[in-house]
Amino acid sequence: xxxxxxxxxxxxxxxxxxxxxxxxxxxxxxxxxxxxxxxxxxxxxxxxxxxxxxxxxxxxxxxxxxxxxxxxxxxxxxxxxxxxxxxxxxxxxxxxxxxxxxxxxxxxxxxxxxxx
Numbered sequence: 588x589x590x591x592x593x594x595x596x597x598x599x600x601x602x603x604x605x606x607x608x609x610x611x612x613x614x615x616x617x618x619x620x621x622x623x624x625x626x627x628x629x630x631x632x633x634x635x636x637x638x639x640x641x642x643x644x645x646x647x648x649x650x651x652x653x654x655x656x657x658x659x660x661x662x663x664x665x666x667x668x669x670x671x672x673x674x675x676x677x678x679x680x681x682x683x684x685x686x687x688x689x690x691x692x693x694x695x696x697x698x699x700x701x702x703x
Contacts, residue, residue: 588608588611589608589609589610589611589615590606590607590608591606591607591608591609592604592605592606593605593606593607613625633663636663637658637661637663640657640658640661641654641657641658644657644658647674647678647681648677648678648681
């Protein structure tokens with residue numbers, strides 16, 4: 588038995604807490620609710636996780652093609668690959684105003700180093 592404490596509320600209500608047994612593991616959950624139900628709920632959660640992962644790529648300014656490729660390689664539950672130095676720099680540059688990017692480009696062209 589794997590009793591979990593669950594809390595629910597609406598914007599107009601106080602929280603209501605209750606205990607519910609979701610099962611100890613996949614086999615137990617399937618025997619309690621049926622494989623179709625467990626799979627349907629697992630799939631819903633995986634879709635939400637995939638959407639969240641894709642949103643991270645969108646916020647990073649990746650192209651549609653880059654996002655599609657990244658999502659084809661994505662596996663739920665796997666840690667994210669750390670960003671390369673180039674990706675981190677690109678993210679920082681994307682956060683700059685067009686004027687600041689232009690000024691930085693001029694400084695780099697002039698002397699090879701950006702002014703602090």
